[in-house]
Amino acid sequence: MKKLAIAMISLTLLQGCAVAVIAGIGAGAASINDRRTLGAQVDDQSIEVKAHSLIAENAVLEEQTRVQVVSLNGTVLVVGQSPSKELRSQVISIISNIQGIRKVHNQIRIGNKTTFGTRTNDSWLTTKVKTELIASDKIDGSAIKVVTEDSEVFLMGLVKTNEANIAVDIVRHINGVSRVYKAFQTM
Secondary structure, three states: OHHHHHHHHHHHHHHHHHHHHHHOOOHHHHHHHOOOOHHHHHHHHHHHHHHHHHHHHOHHHHHHOEEEEEEEOOEEEEEEEEOOHHHHHHHHHHHHOOOOOOEEEEEEEEOOOOOHHHHHHHHHHHHHHHHHHHHOOOOOHHHOEEEEEOOEEEEEEEEOHHHHHHHHHHHHOOOOOOEEEEEEEEO
């Protein structure tokens, strides 16, 4: 069992490396290709850190929910699971009070936390989606952020309307994707 866990963790880590290699970018280059201003990138990172810190400070939320917060140009996507509507509302209320947030996409599902296997599959789907978007000659796939939660794929970025439509069309045809959500900001 221990060997299986190590193999799964290694696979997950390698998948993230594969996306960076395929994209030809590292963390520094990703910032250069980002359509947001450097200030917006810093603000978004600050929003994410604050959100995760505030959730972690609440023992009930930390223990009973599984939440991921992603900010892009002040638009925040919140995905994950909560055992009740009340706890989901608490999470959104806490996050909504963070300075700099323009819009919140609440995509927290009511239910049990996802399993390690589901999260590993989500990492794999993210890799597949990013690879397809980057490989496309119709759009700049490096301008699109991909978040996968329980086989649902969420797309974020500063894009033109036609880029958003092309990206969604590419993603909805990828095997394993159950649903595609647009959280784009159009330029």
